[in-house]
Each structure stands twice: as C-alpha cells, then as structure tokens.
Amino acid sequence: MFEAIREGNQPAALRLLQTSAAREAVLGGLLGLIELYFRNEEDDKIEGFLAAAHSAGPPPAFGCKPFLP
Numbered sequence: 001m002f003e004a005i006r007e008g009n010q011p012a013a014l015r016l017l018q019t020s021a022a023r024e025a026v027l028g029g030l031l032g033l034i035e036l037y038f039r040n041e042e043d044d045k046i047e048g049f050l051a052a053a054h055s056a057g058p059p060p061a062f063g064c065k066p067f068l069p
Contacts, residue, residue, distance in 0.1 A: 001026060002033065 001020075004013035020026050038046055 002030070005030075 001016040
C-alpha cells in the first residue's frame with residue numbers, strides 16, 4: 001500500500017486498505033511513517049508543504065485522483 005501511495009496510485013492503495021484484515025494497523029503504520037517524516041524533515045520544508053496543502057483547499061475524496069502512470 002505504501003508503494004502505491006508513493007507512486008500516486010490511490011485506487012490501488014484504497015483497494016489494498018479495503019481488503020486488509022488489519023486496517024487499523026495499516027493506517028497506524030502509515031501515520032507512524034508520516035510522523036517519522038515530519039520529525040526528521042527541516043521545519044521550513046514542513047511549513048512549505050503544509051502551506052501548499054492548505055492553499056490547495058480540501059483534498060478530493062481518497063481514491064478520486066486519477067492514476068496516471
């Protein structure tokens with residue numbers, strides 16, 4: 001699932017999550033990776049990322065972004 005997310009393949013990531021027997025554990029792992037990234041990245045890069053995310057408005061529903069290989 002993490003590789004699918006990294007590649008921008010949200011439909012595949014969503015399918016993997018929906019069919020997982022341990023969804024909470026998978027989401028917990030994803031949140032842990034995000035936390036690890038934020039703790040180890042430079043503050044200005046995190047602030048820039050968050051500012052861009054906020055200026056883009058609310059994200060589309062998970063899985064709505066078309067996968068373009």
